[in-house]
Amino acid sequence: MIDFHNVTVSFFGDKKALNNISFKIKRGEFVYITGKSGAGKSTLLRLIYADLKPTSGVVLIAKKNLNYITESSIPYLRRNIGVIFQDFKLLEDYTVYENILIALEIFYLEKKDMENKIIPLLHKLDIYSKRNTLVKKLSGGEKQRVAIARALINEPIIVLADEPTGNLDPERAENTIKLLQDIARNGSTVIVATHDKHLIEKFPARTITLENGKIISDIEII
Numbered sequence: 001m002i003d004f005h006n007v008t009v010s011f012f013g014d015k016k017a018l019n020n021i022s023f024k025i026k027r028g029e030f031v032y033i034t035g036k037s038g039a040g041k042s043t044l045l046r047l048i049y050a051d052l053k054p055t056s057g058v059v060l061i062a063k064k065n066l067n068y069i070t071e072s073s074i075p076y077l078r079r080n081i082g083v084i085f086q087d088f089k090l091l092e093d094y095t096v097y098e099n100i101l102i103a104l105e106i107f108y109l110e111k112k113d114m115e116n117k118i119i120p121l122l123h124k125l126d127i128y129s130k131r132n133t134l135v136k137k138l139s140g141g142e143k144q145r146v147a148i149a150r151a152l153i154n155e156p157i158i159v160l161a162d163e164p165t166g167n168l169d170p171e172r173a174e175n176t177i178k179l180l181q182d183i184a185r186n187g188s189t190v191i192v193a194t195h196d197k198h199l200i201e202k203f204p205a206r207t208i209t210l211e212n213g214k215i216i217s218d219i220e221i222i
């Protein structure tokens with residue numbers, strides 16, 4: 001599903017955000033990307049999302065070489081990728097419900113059918129009671145849960161999460177990881193960038209560790 005071949009990303013000069021990394025992730029896998037701040041985790045996710053091209057090497061997503069992807073075909077790729085950004089990227093002046101509705105790709109659905117998709121997800125993420133609240137009035141943890149709901153609404157093939165538990169209390173953080181692991185069990189490929197070692201220990205899964213842009217370990221949990 002995701003295949004990195006000798007991928008390097010240089011932003012300027014000799015400093016490499018990613019330095020010749022290779023790995024493969026299968027469909028339905030749940031993988032942690034971990035490492036200290038600045039190790040290259042977000043850069044790796046940005047490559048998968050075609051927000052960035054490698055300076056050298058190849059990134060294949062479902063056998064498609066992203067070096068050759070055209071600007072016009074990027075939205076098609078992204079339609080299949082749910083992303084939970086570190087800074088949420090929500091529409092602050094819209095309600096929780098509207099944020100998710102806007103993300104819903106299937107506009108031809110009846111209002112009732114759209115509600116039937118959105119409302120169970122709001123309950124699952126414990127934000128149903130905030131559905132009519134403007135996002136700008138939410139706490140950081142609530143915004144994060146809206147961002148997660150928005151990423152999942154279209155049942156994406158790939159889910160990318162950059163520190164999805166960063167603003168959450170421990171119980172909510174654990175529930176979020178459980179939810180993301182369920183999503184992987186249902187067939188989506190889920191990649192979680194985190195530096196939370198406690199969560200990884202509690203919910204073990206394959207863990208790729210980056211240090212200064214290099215993979216220093218890739219441990220499978222069976």
Ligand SMILES: Nc1ncnc2c1ncn2[C@@H]1O[C@H](COP(=O)(O)OP(=O)(O)OP(=O)(O)O)[C@@H](O)[C@H]1O
Nearest residue numbers: 011012016017035036037038039040041042043044
């Ligand atoms: N747009 C950019 N321009 C220049 N340098 C960048 C850019 N984005 C990232 N970098 C550099 O690349 C390296 C890797 O950054 P990246 O954001 O991928 O790390 P990270 O592991 O996600 O860190 P964090 O946990 O703090 O989010 C860092 O040294 C960072 O300063």
